[in-house]
Amino acid sequence: GAVVSQHPSRVICKSGTSVKIECRSLDFQATTMFWYRQFPKQSLMLMATSNEGSKATYEQGVEKDKFLINHASLTLSTLTVTSAHPEDSSFYICSVPKQETYNEQFFGPGTRLTVL
């Protein structure tokens, strides 16, 4: 069964609104989760590392005030896209490192965001 869930799977919103995406680790606790973004026909780009109990670490070029990350518990990380614009339309995917090895990762099914 699924190890990582994401909600919602798909969201359409108007420009200027904020959208919250949840990522849940279902099978184990995760002090670290990762958020990626994927534009059509492109690869995954790391946005940020979500850390339980501390601030997220953002990749260069990713605005921390635009993409708010909250690692509320050991099984939940949320990504909020604030004041979304059409250029934020993308596929957002979270991942959780495999607990034993911390090498391979389990990915959520992704969230398709469309901003009108």
Place this chain on the structure above:
Amino acid sequence: SQQGEEDPQALSIQEGENATMNCSYKTSINNLQWYRQNSGRGLVHLILIRSNEREKHSGRLRVTLDTSKKSSSLLITASRAADTASYFCATVRQAGTALIFGKGTTLSVSS
């Protein structure tokens, strides 16, 4: 940031044929992994090869790693229509850190 290139970007083959995808990377690595993504879905881990390994097998998959050339290849033997997907290599510099993905190869297997 992305690690590097994968080639080919797109590959179309017939069922039963073998598919080979290549990946190059730029920095030193702890390990290299291959993932598969069906259209519009999440990623599924296929295989991991450590920096001190040269070849690894898993079912119909064979992965090689050449750290001197900073390259890896994924071979899928006896391909099936169900293998149609995008395949990405990803590197890890240190255990527990994020994956850095290559650009991916889109494989289409026709029956």
